[in-house]
Amino acid sequence: MTKTRSLIRNTSLTAALAATALVLAACGDDAPPKTGDHQNKAGDHREAGNHNKADTAFVKGMIPHHRQAVEMSDLAASRASSSEVKSLAKKIAKAQGPEITTMSGWLKSWGVKVPAAMPRMKHEDMKPEDMKRGGMDHGGMDHGDSGTGGPEMPGMMDQKQLDEMKKSSGKDFDTRFLTMMVDHHKGAVGMAKAEKKQGAYGPARKLADDVISAQNSEITRMNKLLGKS
Numbered sequence: 001m002t003k004t005r006s007l008i009r010n011t012s013l014t015a016a017l018a019a020t021a022l023v024l025a026a027c028g029d030d031a032p033p034k035t036g037d038h039q040n041k042a043g044d045h046r047e048a049g050n051h052n053k054a055d056t057a058f059v060k061g062m063i064p065h066h067r068q069a070v071e072m073s074d075l076a077a078s079r080a081s082s083s084e085v086k087s088l089a090k091k092i093a094k095a096q097g098p099e100i101t102t103m104s105g106w107l108k109s110w111g112v113k114v115p116a117a118m119p120r121m122k123h124e125d126m127k128p129e130d131m132k133r134g135g136m137d138h139g140g141m142d143h144g145d146s147g148t149g150g151p152e153m154p155g156m157m158d159q160k161q162l163d164e165m166k167k168s169s170g171k172d173f174d175t176r177f178l179t180m181m182v183d184h185h186k187g188a189v190g191m192a193k194a195e196k197k198q199g200a201y202g203p204a205r206k207l208a209d210d211v212i213s214a215q216n217s218e219i220t221r222m223n224k225l226l227g228k229s
Contacts, residue, residue: 054198056112058191058208059103061153063115065188066096066103068156072181075165079173084225088218089177095214099207106204155187178222185215185222 069092076089104114157165157180165176192208192215199205 051106051110051201051204052199054195055201055204056107056110058195058199058204059106060112060115061191062188062211063100063103063107064117065153065156065184065191066100067117068162069093069096069181069184069188070100072157072162072165072177072184075173076177079166079169080177081170082174082225085174085177088221088225092181092218102207103204106201153187154190155184157184175226178226182219182222182226185219189215189219 073089073093073096076086080086080089107114161180165173165180168176189212192211195208196205196212199208
């Protein structure tokens with residue numbers, strides 16, 4: 001009887017030791033990656049975070065460009081007669097508002113000052129030099145300088161054009177809005193294409209892709225509303 005009990009105890013002990021070994025082996029599968037693997041992942045992350053002058057110029061230019069598009073779109077709610085124009089304007093503002101926030105975050109993370117939203121100047125109060133450069137300083141940049149030594153931001157409306165849009169309503173507003181926004185979008189697409197060619201920052205290049213796709217589609221839609229092929 002004693003021998004039988006001893007055999008049972010020994011068998012149980014052996015089984016317990018085997019189970020422990022299996023648990024330890026399983027834990028070994030969850031071990032942290034090798035040093036080389038970790039360094040590669042970190043390196044990839046750093047590489048994805050790199051940006052160059054083209055990225056900075058694109059973002060600093062696109063922020064005021066988007067701000068003006070949102071400003072123009074906000075006018076449509078109370079001035080447009082076409083439900084399609086109102087819907088399009090709402091879509092533009094909804095898309096570009098968050099993009100402004102995203103791009104502002106990039107600049108802050110790069111240690112670059114976010115362009116300030118400048119107060120609008122009345123057309124009758126403008127000086128000759130203001131008239132020459134388009135009447136407004138959008139986000140701290142005049143129309144002849146992107147703020148980074150780059151070329152003029154294409155598609156931007158001057159203050160006189162915006163004032164005329166604000167004074168219009170009904171079908172007149174619809175036509176002005178669509179005509180100006182087509183030019184505005186074309187300018188943004190051109191800026192985005194330049195970013196695709198010269199930029200290095202992955203998220204900015206992805207945003208450029210989105211701008212090209214969305215705004216080309218909207219250009220087609222607006223031209224149809226204007227009766228253009």
